[in-house]
Amino acid sequence: MTAWQEHRYRRLIDAETHARPVLPASPPVRIRRLAFMSADGGADLRALHEKMGVVAGAAPEGPAWARQLVFRRDGRQVTWELHNEFATITWTGPTDDWEARPAGIGLELHENLLLVFATRIDVIGTESIAESALAGFSPLSLSYSSIFDGGAQAATDFRLDEDGFTRFEVAAGHSGELRIGVIVRRLLEIETYRTMALIGLPLAREMGGQVSSYERQLAAIMQKAGDGDTAEDHNSALEALHRLSGEISRTVELTSFRFAATQAYGEVLAERLTRLREKAIGEFTTIERFLNNRTQPALATCRATEKRLTALTEKVQRAIELLDARITLSIQTQNRAVLDGISQTGRSQYRLQLTVEGLSIIAISYYALGILGYVFEGLHEVLPFSKGEMTAVAAPVVVLVVFLAIRRIRRQAH
Structure with a gap:
């Protein structure tokens, strides 16, 4: 048999195809998830990767190891997943499992990371969610709808409970274990990508003021350059423009990844919300409508800030080119005057x-x-x-x- 040389990414592609599979669940069940980001650009996640492998008892080799670890501990099924810029740890147990931070599943290994979000999903096997469960939500932000074409119901208010978890209630009806696993994964993904998309909003708001400051500086520099008549005035304005260009470039470098990630997470969130196939129950709103009303303006703010930075970069570059041309023309005019003077002197001498x-x-x-x-x-x-x-x-x-x-x-x- 012919032995072909494999592409170095072949196994990784195959592993990615099967990464993070749906885990079946049987009601009643409580699922909790914590998500953590690295504080040092990913080194913490790589170190945690190896440590969680020890906790899970997995051999740290092969592509599958790099994406997901699944193990059982003290009656709980634990899943640890590594993503591009964050890691999640999810565990399932009975609905009377009130331990928000159980020991023995590796939570202590995450203490040097940044907690991004915490989510709790309670799944019951009834056709609808009980009034007593709905009473625990804030009526001002309650989303309550049938999902998956009426196969289940879901309710949440996206508020943090006393343990710091966002709570979902799910009535699975006659859904099978695999379908329940799909429902749980979809809700977890929605909460994950909602949070990751909105991380860029505070940065956009902060940068909005900074961009306004840059715009005022640019206007002041160009005003000064327009009022100045001497070469010293023009050179001073050009130096100020180069300094401003450097500051803007550093800001773009610091924000470009976050804004790009925000848009990517927002697109994934929109796609996951569509897959819920919701229908509102009574006078309540759907999860999709509720989140779109909150996340779309946030995403638009991030896009607008990014566009302002891009436009400002182009304006500064054009201003530098214009001032360079003005200085060059001034130098050429001075040189021509000197040459004319020399020529006149030569004719006089002749x-x-x-x-x-x-x-x-x-x-x-x-x-x-x-x-x-x-x-x-x-x-x-x-x-x-x-x-x-x-x-x-x-x-x-x-x-x-x-x-x-x-x-x-x-x-x-x-």
Whole structure:
């Protein structure tokens, strides 16, 4: 048989397909779940991963180990699951199990993590939820509906009880153990993704004020740059823009992951809510409607803050480019003025040089003719020409010779 080399992700993909399977449940049953996030970017979760494996008695090897551990302890079924940025521990027991933090299931190993949410689901085998159970919820936020096309009922007010747990009541009717397991998982997922999606809201509100501060700083810098006329004013504004750009970039880096995760969790939450297939009971609202009315504005706030940061980053970049262009143009204008000045000076020097050369020709010719005058005075006695006649004839020749001599000297100098 041919032995093929497997892709390194093949086993991981197969394990992911079967990760976190639905665990059947039989009513009456109480399910509790705690979710924890790491305080140091995931290192705590990786360390907890190994420790929970010891508690569960599982061998820490193979892809299945990396996602879910299921074990029993003191009559409770315990499930520990590792997600991308959080871990959950879920345990089931009878409905009279009032221990919110039972010993022996590994809860003590989570003490260095951050508790994100705690949920309790009580499942009974009746057709409807008793009035006494509904009385424990706040009527102002009670969601009460039939789910899974009328196969069960669910009620919650999304408020924390005295133990710090959000409580759900479920009447499973004639649902089988596997269907009850699906119902429980769906409600747990809704609570999980609701909480994880809303974690980004406080950050968005905090960043909203910070973004407004950045926008005011940008406006002030551009106002100062517009009022300034000197190169020093423009350079000062450019330095301020670069500092502001650095601060905004750091803010984007700190918030981009959280905002992206918020939108991803929000999409998963919407999909899980749709799968409940709810119908309101009486005058009460459904879980889907209640959560959409709360989470959609929160998600919109996160999106708006993210868009403001993106738009602000682009505005600052355009402002930097504009100011750079203005400074470059100013420098070019100054350089052109300097070059024009140098050119004007050169032309002036050239005209002066021509003037000097002309005067030099006249002066040299004058002195040369003066010397020749002494010669012509002596020649007058032997030649039939007067001194004036010989000087008149020699003058153009002397001037021409001097002119040619000076021009040759100038050419050799250049």
